[in-house]
Amino acid sequence: MNKNLTRYAAVGLALTLLGACGSDSKSSSDTQAATATEAGGTTAGGTTPSAGGTGGALKTGLTIAIIPKAINNAYFDAAFVGAQKACTELGATCEQVGPTEATGAAQTEFINTEIQKGVDAIVISAADADSVTPSLQQAKAAGITVVTYDADVNDTTARLAMIKPTTPDLIASSQDKWISDAIGPDGGEIAILSAAATAENQNAWIELMKKDLAANYPKLTLVDTVYGDDDAAKSADKAAALLQSHPNLKGIISPTTVGVAATAKYISGSEFKGKVQVTGLGLPSEMKAYLKDGTVKTVGLWDPGMLGYLGVYAAVNAASGNDLKAGFAGGDQTYTPDGDGVVIVGPPAEFTAANVDQFKF
Amino acid sequence: MKQLNRLQWDKFVPVLVMLTLLVGSFSNEKFLTTSNMTFLIQSIGEIMLIAFSMTFLIIAGEIDLSVSSTAALSSCTLGFVWQHTSNIPLAVLSALAVGFVCGAINGLLVTKLGLQSLAVTIGTLALYRGLCFALLGDNRLTPFPTSFTSLNFKGLFGTWVPYVVVPLVVFGVAFGVVLHATRLGRWVFAIGQSKDAARFVGISVQRTVLAMFITNGLMAGVAGVIYTIRFASARPDGAVGMELEVIAAALFAGVSIFGGVGTMWAVASSVAFLGSIRSLLRLKGANANELTIVTGSLLLVSVVIPAIGVRVSGRRHSRSPLRGALDPAPTGGADLGNRGTPDEPQVLARP
Numbered sequence: 001m002n003k004n005l006t007r008y009a010a011v012g013l014a015l016t017l018l019g020a021c022g023s024d025s026k027s028s029s030d031t032q033a034a035t036a037t038e039a040g041g042t043t044a045g046g047t048t049p050s051a052g053g054t055g056g057a058l059k060t061g062l063t064i065a066i067i068p069k070a071i072n073n074a075y076f077d078a079a080f081v082g083a084q085k086a087c088t089e090l091g092a093t094c095e096q097v098g099p100t101e102a103t104g105a106a107q108t109e110f111i112n113t114e115i116q117k118g119v120d121a122i123v124i125s126a127a128d129a130d131s132v133t134p135s136l137q138q139a140k141a142a143g144i145t146v147v148t149y150d151a152d153v154n155d156t157t158a159r160l161a162m163i164k165p166t167t168p169d170l171i172a173s174s175q176d177k178w179i180s181d182a183i184g185p186d187g188g189e190i191a192i193l194s195a196a197a198t199a200e201n202q203n204a205w206i207e208l209m210k211k212d213l214a215a216n217y218p219k220l221t222l223v224d225t226v227y228g229d230d231d232a233a234k235s236a237d238k239a240a241a242l243l244q245s246h247p248n249l250k251g252i253i254s255p256t257t258v259g260v261a262a263t264a265k266y267i268s269g270s271e272f273k274g275k276v277q278v279t280g281l282g283l284p285s286e287m288k289a290y291l292k293d294g295t296v297k298t299v300g301l302w303d304p305g306m307l308g309y310l311g312v313y314a315a316v317n318a319a320s321g322n323d324l325k326a327g328f329a330g331g332d333q334t335y336t337p338d339g340d341g342v343v344i345v346g347p348p349a350e351f352t353a354a355n356v357d358q359f360k361f
Numbered sequence: 362m363k364q365l366n367r368l369q370w371d372k373f374v375p376v377l378v379m380l381t382l383l384v385g386s387f388s389n390e391k392f393l394t395t396s397n398m399t400f401l402i403q404s405i406g407e408i409m410l411i412a413f414s415m416t417f418l419i420i421a422g423e424i425d426l427s428v429s430s431t432a433a434l435s436s437c438t439l440g441f442v443w444q445h446t447s448n449i450p451l452a453v454l455s456a457l458a459v460g461f462v463c464g465a466i467n468g469l470l471v472t473k474l475g476l477q478s479l480a481v482t483i484g485t486l487a488l489y490r491g492l493c494f495a496l497l498g499d500n501r502l503t504p505f506p507t508s509f510t511s512l513n514f515k516g517l518f519g520t521w522v523p524y525v526v527v528p529l530v531v532f533g534v535a536f537g538v539v540l541h542a543t544r545l546g547r548w549v550f551a552i553g554q555s556k557d558a559a560r561f562v563g564i565s566v567q568r569t570v571l572a573m574f575i576t577n578g579l580m581a582g583v584a585g586v587i588y589t590i591r592f593a594s595a596r597p598d599g600a601v602g603m604e605l606e607v608i609a610a611a612l613f614a615g616v617s618i619f620g621g622v623g624t625m626w627a628v629a630s631s632v633a634f635l636g637s638i639r640s641l642l643r644l645k646g647a648n649a650n651e652l653t654i655v656t657g658s659l660l661l662v663s664v665v666i667p668a669i670g671v672r673v674s675g676r677r678h679s680r681s682p683l684r685g686a687l688d689p690a691p692t693g694g695a696d697l698g699n700r701g702t703p704d705e706p707q708v709l710a711r712p
Binding site: 071103 | 396593594600601644646
């Protein structure tokens with residue numbers, strides 16, 4: 001009997017542990033349940049006039065699950081901040097749920113749970129373009145609005161819209177514009193400091209940048225393209241070499257976060273500060289110092305927050321019965337998906353000394 | 362005494378499942394619904410199938426860590442053969458054959474070369490995964506026919522019960538009967554108690570162990586096919602980490618990692634219990650980090666508390682039945698098959 005007692009003690013302890021865990025999350029789940037009931041009850045009533053753009057009135061009180069590829073990830077946390085902002089504006093409740101490891105199989109469990117909870121919409125970044133599809137189809141069959149952000153699924157019938165940060169064309173043309181604006185109307189020689197020579201994204205952008213330069217910026221001459229391999233020290237060396245070998249250089253574009261930070265750091269501490277302009281794709285957190293000390297006038301990058309923000313707007317519009325294809329309002333702009341349901345957020349966000357503090361990534 | 366001790370826990374694991382379902386149904390209205398049960402059963406299908414055959418191996422004092430890679434290789438083979446022949450029955454048979462061969466390789470290395478199963482299957486865990494990438498590269502195959510993948514959505518006879526229940530029940534009953542009601546099953550326990558003693562009483566240890574590895578590979582193959590259906594895709598990095606979920610469930614069920622002890626019903630219940638807890642916690646809004654912590658704590662509790670109990674009662678009795686398992690044995694962990702209690706082979710009492 002003694003042994004039996006120990007067994008039951010063990011079980012008791014296990015259950016206490018579970019109980020503790022359950023009560024921790026109880027209040028939040030109760031809130032969700034309440035909101036869900038409210039959403040169900042207000043299907044006919046609680047609507048607000050559309051914030052503008054096309055489409056009818058938007059429902060309030062919707063529950064939206066934001067499912068990133070994995071939690072504990074700064075990029076997705078930044079996207080969720082945008083999603084929360086949209087939810088506040090639209091009177092929706094949103095929650096970020098997801099696995100710790102970015103696999104489709106792990107995400108499936110969370111999609112299934114959200115189907116069970118009966119959320120109104122799922123906004124998901126697919127960890128795997130295929131294996132989440134069966135679950136998303138089930139969500140769709142259960143009447144849940146599915147929108148993808150950041151990473152799409154291959155079977156585009158499984159979701160209503162995909163929110164994509166930007167396009168290669170916009171990335172290329174924005175950087176050309178930034179360097180031209182920084183150098184001024186007289187133009188001059190510029191160079192590119194890229195990542196690895198084999199980096200596919202960067203190479204594609206550089207090709208587009210060259211075409212755009214030739215077509216729109218006759219006074220800018222691209223004299224050299226060098227590769228810093230996304231290594232800070234190597235990138236700084238390459239920047240120094242560029243400045244030595246091209247004495248008339250007026251600007252450097254670095255379409256990679258490591259390269260642009262290293263170049264800016266080198267130039268901010270050199271005699272070239274203010275004489276040679278730097279721009280490119282950089283993280284606001286890393287570029288803040290160089291924007292504020294005047295080394296860099298503008299850098300940019302897509303804002304992950306906009307992915308979450310527009311994901312929620314698209315989801316709420318679709319869940320309210322509006323046809324997304326007719327265009328939908330997201331904040332103060334109207335977005336229209338292309339034939340595949342892809343919505344482009346727009347040109348990369350621009351960071352300057354004046355606005356860089358607003359961006360938390 | 363040992364039998365009594367283990368039996369109490371074994372019988373309590375099914376009770377735990379019922380308690381979870383009961384508590385769950387009161388604490389969350391979405392939990393005990395047909396659709397959630399469908400998801401729940403689907404989510405534990407592959408793990409439970411492999412756990413059935415893994416139980417045999419662990420009771421016999423062996424282990425197979427390569428099952429997740431075997432399942433993935435079987436899934437990739439299914440995709441590969443389907444892509445090249447457009448013949449689903451042939452593709453499924455090839456997938457099962459791959460499972461058989463993977464298990465046979467493990468078994469032959471362990472029995473013919475006398476290597477430790479832990480070392481062998483850590484090796485094949487990596488090897489089989491490597492073969493997945495060799496077969497498919499970084500690609501995944503998805504163009505499976507809907508008639509095949511829609512199996513996942515179809516319930517039995519149009520009900521909520523997912524099709525995967527059929528293999529679960531069939532294999533569960535079959536493995537349970539073999540383990541607990543046949544001579545082969547008693548051999549497995551005998552081997553786990555002591556390989557030498559088993560050999561002395563005329564049990565063909567090598568053939569039995571080989572057969573168990575092959576069966577385990579085959580079950581991983583079956584799990585690979587079901588995994589492919591569930592995710593409508595074959596991918597070289599599929600099912601990663603599944604081996605730990607399988608082994609954790611078996612240990613939670615009271616199957617001794619030292620061999621010789623364990624029951625099939627407790628293992629099946631343990632998989633169901635861990636699955637239900639996760640489902641319930643997710644519905645209650647727990648995030649993935651909290652789930653990991655709870656699952657880990659439960660496993661620890663299931664191992665630590667009974668051990669403390671036995672240690673305490675061992676002071677009262679002059680001869681503790683589990684002392685061999687708790688105190689560091691002089692042989693160390695090297696010989697997993699030897700529990701050091703050859704004087705207690707109750708399972709051998711009936712030849």
